[in-house]
Amino acid sequence: MAKRSVLGLYIEEDSAADALDHLRDAGFQDHEYEILTGTPYPEGTFGEAEPQHHLYRWPIFGALTGFTISLFYTSITQAAYPILTGGKPVLAIPAMMVILYELTMLGAVIFTIIGIIFESRLPRFFMGAYSEKITEGYIGVTVTTEEDRTDKAEEALKKAGIDGEIIRGWE
Amino acid sequence: MLEHTQLTDKELNDELLRDILTMPKWWLPAVLFLATIVITGYSAFGYMVFNGLGVTGLNRPVFWGFFIANFVFWIGISHAGIMISAILRLTQAEWRRPITRAAEVMTLFSLAAALHTPLFHVGRPWRVFYWIFPYDFSRGIWPNVKSPFVWDPSAVGTYLIASTLFVIVCLIPDLAILRDRAKNKITKFIYAQLCLGFRGTTRQWKLQIIAGILLSALVLPIFVSVHTVVSWDFAVLIGTEGWRSTIFGPYFIIGAVHSGVSAVAMLMALSVWIYGLQNYIKPDHFDAIARLLIVVATTWFFFFFLEWVWAMFTLESPEIALRELQVGPWPWGPLFGIFVITSFVIPVPLWMFRRFRRNAAIMFFTTILVNIGMWLERFLIVIPSLMRRSHLTFDWGSYSPSLIEILIVLETFAFVALGMLLFAKAFPLVPVFDMKEGMRNRHLIKVGRRIIPATIREGLPHHYYNKEHHK
Numbered sequence: 001m002a003k004r005s006v007l008g009l010y011i012e013e014d015s016a017a018d019a020l021d022h023l024r025d026a027g028f029q030d031h032e033y034e035i036l037t038g039t040p041y042p043e044g045t046f047g048e049a050e051p052q053h054h055l056y057r058w059p060i061f062g063a064l065t066g067f068t069i070s071l072f073y074t075s076i077t078q079a080a081y082p083i084l085t086g087g088k089p090v091l092a093i094p095a096m097m098v099i100l101y102e103l104t105m106l107g108a109v110i111f112t113i114i115g116i117i118f119e120s121r122l123p124r125f126f127m128g129a130y131s132e133k134i135t136e137g138y139i140g141v142t143v144t145t146e147e148d149r150t151d152k153a154e155e156a157l158k159k160a161g162i163d164g165e166i167i168r169g170w171e
Numbered sequence: 172m173l174e175h176t177q178l179t180d181k182e183l184n185d186e187l188l189r190d191i192l193t194m195p196k197w198w199l200p201a202v203l204f205l206a207t208i209v210i211t212g213y214s215a216f217g218y219m220v221f222n223g224l225g226v227t228g229l230n231r232p233v234f235w236g237f238f239i240a241n242f243v244f245w246i247g248i249s250h251a252g253i254m255i256s257a258i259l260r261l262t263q264a265e266w267r268r269p270i271t272r273a274a275e276v277m278t279l280f281s282l283a284a285a286l287h288t289p290l291f292h293v294g295r296p297w298r299v300f301y302w303i304f305p306y307d308f309s310r311g312i313w314p315n316v317k318s319p320f321v322w323d324p325s326a327v328g329t330y331l332i333a334s335t336l337f338v339i340v341c342l343i344p345d346l347a348i349l350r351d352r353a354k355n356k357i358t359k360f361i362y363a364q365l366c367l368g369f370r371g372t373t374r375q376w377k378l379q380i381i382a383g384i385l386l387s388a389l390v391l392p393i394f395v396s397v398h399t400v401v402s403w404d405f406a407v408l409i410g411t412e413g414w415r416s417t418i419f420g421p422y423f424i425i426g427a428v429h430s431g432v433s434a435v436a437m438l439m440a441l442s443v444w445i446y447g448l449q450n451y452i453k454p455d456h457f458d459a460i461a462r463l464l465i466v467v468a469t470t471w472f473f474f475f476f477l478e479w480v481w482a483m484f485t486l487e488s489p490e491i492a493l494r495e496l497q498v499g500p501w502p503w504g505p506l507f508g509i510f511v512i513t514s515f516v517i518p519v520p521l522w523m524f525r526r527f528r529r530n531a532a533i534m535f536f537t538t539i540l541v542n543i544g545m546w547l548e549r550f551l552i553v554i555p556s557l558m559r560r561s562h563l564t565f566d567w568g569s570y571s572p573s574l575i576e577i578l579i580v581l582e583t584f585a586f587v588a589l590g591m592l593l594f595a596k597a598f599p600l601v602p603v604f605d606m607k608e609g610m611r612n613r614h615l616i617k618v619g620r621r622i623i624p625a626t627i628r629e630g631l632p633h634h635y636y637n638k639e640h641h642k
Contacts, residue, residue: 038180038348039607040376051374055381059389077305077313085317095317098400099325105393106329112389113336116382117367120375122343124368132351134371137180137607 005144007036007129007167008157016139017046019160026156028143033153036130036140046139058115059108066107070100129169138163144171175624176450180607187603188352190446191596197445198596205589212582215575216291224294226575233557233570238292240550241580243423244430245285245587246327246401247545251431252278252334253394257387265626266459268609269451272602273442273591274435275338280590281434282331284583289323291579299324319404326400330393337386343369344379344604398423405552412493413556418481422474429464429471429514430545433538436460438591440535442600451601454529461528468519468541489562496555503555506547514544 074096143153259267290296346366353359402423405414518537
């Protein structure tokens, strides 16, 4: 069944937290509703579930990738065009260290950025139920559920005292 | 930070996005003026490519001149962004909020300006690609990874890519605000695409906060490595007096921090005057950065002193001759005097006084002085050492920049200013969402008979807070 989203806007943090309580009482699961805010709030402000992520794995994987690429780059180029300098080995490890270090860090940063975007569930092509008032300080509680449960969701949102009307959107 | 102007989210949006969504009268003339200097600089570069490096003042034995001194200078300025932004983010210093974005953006344009000059310096910039990328399979010639000229692009390139991505990620929530505020449909569409559909869910904010801290932690080691590698352009060369020094790595880093943080203070003053950000950048902010500058400047001076002590301690006659050249004859002696006076002797004593630290005009003046001095420092490191590089007196020489070099160096300054202006026209220079968070977390509390501002510390993990709902 197609999913729809409904959004209720609140001025006060407590009202938004109440809306989440009402949604839970109405049988909605944690993954069905989200809090939308214009600024970060301390975790748990609205009694919402803690979002789980694996961001910390991304830089490690990126660093390993960067290190591998830089190892190939530095060793293969030296081996392909061997210049003996002062009777020292062709593979000059102290000189390679600079490039190994930089590209390892570059890999870590690039993968971290990809990780942040991926773990943030971005890019999002359809906004669903959304209001521009959110970036003006309103707190939005959005419920994404089957079409036949939207009335129940709207009722729960209204119970907490929404500001204005319910906003509806398609997922 | 005691000084504070409490504003609502709507007021913050209106004030901080005003110059983006409308066109200030001064903007176009300023952009045209700077663009003219940039185009003149590029024309000078075109002339140089057409006629060869003979149009510069570079000649045997001084093959590094204005371009390389300018390169080191801009790399130094670029260190401001990460120094201010990353360290203050990691320590969760409240006063970082209004200045992080501008400092980070200055890093980007300074790095781009820094990359200009060595590219121009080589005369045929496209040949640089042969040095860096292993792509010329037909000729079998590969990059020499033992050379600092491969280390440099890898370090500076890494720093540029990392800083750019850092700025973009931290910009996403503000792009969402711009998407919501834009009136024009095309503008709205562009911002909607750029913000990737950011809505401000709990998950997205959590990752934004972690991103700020994690990326700061990742970029800081890069920041340290970049200027060290730049210093090795000099320090690994055998037989050039004044360059082959073990202290060059940290000396260059602290010099970069000195000029970079000064540039941030200068930018803060300009932001107050040009963009009217007095509600956000208060005398308290100038006070804080000036205190930081005192520490940085004194540490830099200590390293400068040590560099001289260790150079002179050996009592080697070529080294002593070089130092005499740096402080004695015209124009090096007077330039050396200006360098020491402007980068330390005038600013640091002034920063000792609270009323000067809190004065935007004085801070602007002193930090401009620091950067004049720090530019001269790089010039004095590069040129005199090369003038006496050979021990045979008939091979000694001097250097004076040509008009072409002066125009190209001026272009880099105009380029950075133009880049900042164009950026500020499209994106907020003050992180709007960060300011909103700071406003929301700030409360007045009564302690005894005084009412003082208190701030809730942000970014604490979920388990820190009461989780009654989940028990």
